[in-house]
Each structure stands twice: as structure tokens, then as C-alpha cells.
Amino acid sequence: MTMAAVLHFAKGMIKPAAALAVVAMAVGLSYLQKLSLEREMVYSVFRAFLQLSVIGFVLQFIFSRQSVAWIFLAYIFMVSIAGHTAGQRAKHVPNSKYIAGASIFAGTSVTMLTLVLLRVFPFTPRYIIPVAGMMIGNSMTVTGVTLKRLRDDIKSQMNQVETALALGATPDQAIIRQVRRSLVIGLSPVLDNAKTVGLITLPGAMTGMIMGGASPLEAIQLQIVVMNMLVGAATVSSITSTYLAQPGFFTYAHQLRPYVFSSD
Structure with missing residues (x-):
């Protein structure tokens, strides 16, 4: 994985990061409704981000090998x-x-x-x-x-x-x-x-x-x-x-x- 690819990936994450606003809304609603799901929501989103990021690099590697x-x-x-x-x-x-x-x-x-x-x-x-x-x-x-x-x-x-x-x-x-x-x-x-x-x-x-x-x-x-x-x-x-x-x-x-x- 080249540095250029990593930089391109980081630049492309701007929009996904902006979409965290709706997650913040969900966390706020969970807190107001006393659902006690805030921690699980944050953990789930973080885990999804980590898993998808890793699999993205893995697939990029696999696709390049054919x-x-x-x-x-x-x-x-x-x-x-x-x-x-x-x-x-x-x-x-x-x-x-x-x-x-x-x-x-x-x-x-x-x-x-x-x-x-x-x-x-x-x-x-x-x-x-x-x-x-x-x-x-x-x-x-x-x-x-x-x-x-x-x-x-x-x-x-x-x-x-x-x-x-x-x-x-x-x-x-x-x-x-x-x-x-x-x-x-x-x-x-x-x-x-x-x-x-x-x-x-x-x-x-x-x-x-x-x-x-x-x-x-x-x-x-x-x-x-x-x-x-x-x-x-x-x-x-x-x-x-x-x-x-x-x-x-x-x-x-x-x-x-x-x-x-x-x-x-």
C-alpha cells in the first residue's frame, strides 16, 4: 500500500466522518430516552469503521494481486x-x-x-x-x-x-x-x-x-x-x-x- 493510496483514503473519509452527525443524534436521543444504548452505539460505529477500513485495505491488496x-x-x-x-x-x-x-x-x-x-x-x-x-x-x-x-x-x-x-x-x-x-x-x-x-x-x-x-x-x-x-x-x-x-x-x-x- 503506497503512501498516495493512504492519503487518498484519508481524504475520502471526510464525508463518512461528517456522517457521524446522525450517530451523534442517535446517541443524544438514546440519552434523552434513558435507553442506556449510548456506549453500545459508539462501540458499534467504531467497530464498523475499524472493520471496514481494514477490509478495504485487504481487498485493495487482493485485487492488485489477481x-x-x-x-x-x-x-x-x-x-x-x-x-x-x-x-x-x-x-x-x-x-x-x-x-x-x-x-x-x-x-x-x-x-x-x-x-x-x-x-x-x-x-x-x-x-x-x-x-x-x-x-x-x-x-x-x-x-x-x-x-x-x-x-x-x-x-x-x-x-x-x-x-x-x-x-x-x-x-x-x-x-x-x-x-x-x-x-x-x-x-x-x-x-x-x-x-x-x-x-x-x-x-x-x-x-x-x-x-x-x-x-x-x-x-x-x-x-x-x-x-x-x-x-x-x-x-x-x-x-x-x-x-x-x-x-x-x-x-x-x-x-x-x-x-x-x-x-x-
Whole structure:
């Protein structure tokens, strides 16, 4: 990273620094309303600034190298963080972090491979890393919600599940309703967002292109691709997570594991 690049970055931070005025407004309102969120707001904004600044320099370095190896390293790093985060949300699911990570990897890699093979995106760091980041973040949220909801639904309906098992149902058959319900709930926000995109909000990719000088018609072409890939990756990730999680709920004798459902 050259000194000129650092100076250019510092100059470009003038506007983001000016935008701190709205954060100050939020902190003031939190203080007046006695919400006790002032410290958390300041910490969150500072952390976001630090993380984005670091990742900006890292991406600048990766883009300048144009190496396929850096794509895979960045991808594995993002999937690992996403799996850990989603697993934390569903921490009572056995091996939740590994399941979430594997599910996110499956959903995003299959989707990305399809897009590359169809030549929607070239296989270069400048395209693949930002696109992968969007898919991974979205799949992380969906997977965490799906896993948590599946475990909670089984816990609240243990009598029904155990009755089905006693009548000869397999574990997969005994929890099929809970699996379907968790998938519907996990995927609903993604589908609702796809239904209302452009009507209520202009998504980040589209907004960024328009503000960068691209025509609205070019921007919507990219946004359509983004919405399609988010739906595809989230669906594969959430379904994979339910299949991987199911064995952890049952013993080898096809009984529910009590310790999995004994805590909240």
C-alpha cells in the first residue's frame, strides 16, 4: 500500500466522518430516552469503521494481486466467521457451528459455481469476493434462524415427536413438520425481500451502482442477479442445515436426546 493510496483514503473519509452527525443524534436521543444504548452505539460505529477500513485495505491488496488463491482464502475465512456466528444463534443444536459452516459453504459454493459456469460473473477477486460476501451473509442469517427454530419447535412438541417414534416413525418422519416449518420461517424474510425489492427499498448493490454513476437500467440488471443468487444460496444452505442437524437430535436407538432440549 503506497503512501498516495493512504492519503487518498484519508481524504475520502471526510464525508463518512461528517456522517457521524446522525450517530451523534442517535446517541443524544438514546440519552434523552434513558435507553442506556449510548456506549453500545459508539462501540458499534467504531467497530464498523475499524472493520471496514481494514477490509478495504485487504481487498485493495487482493485485487492488485489477481490471484485465484486469494479468492479461496477470503472465501474460507468468510464462511468460517459466518458459520461461527450462525452457530452461536443456534448454540443448543449439537455441533451447530460446524453444521452452519458446512451448510453455508454448500449453499454459497454451489450457487457461485453455477453463476461462474453460466458466465454471469468472471472468476476474478473483484467480482467473486464481494458477491460471495453477500451470499454468505444472507445464508448465515437464514441458517442460524432455521437451526434455532428447528430445535425450539422439536422441544415445544416433544410429546408429538415421541409419540410418532413410538408408533414406528423414523426420526426423519417424526420431525418432518418441524423441519418444514423451520425452513418456511427461515426463508420467509429472503422471499419477502425479493417480493418488495425496488418498491420499498433500493438494495445496496443497486444503490451503489447508481451513486457511482451507472444507469438505473444497468443497476437493476445486477440487482436481479443478486436477488436470484441470494434466494438460491439461502435455500440450499437452510435445507442442508436441517439434514445435517437431524442426527444430533436423536440417539442411535431413535430416541430424542434429553440434554439437547433440557436448556434454553
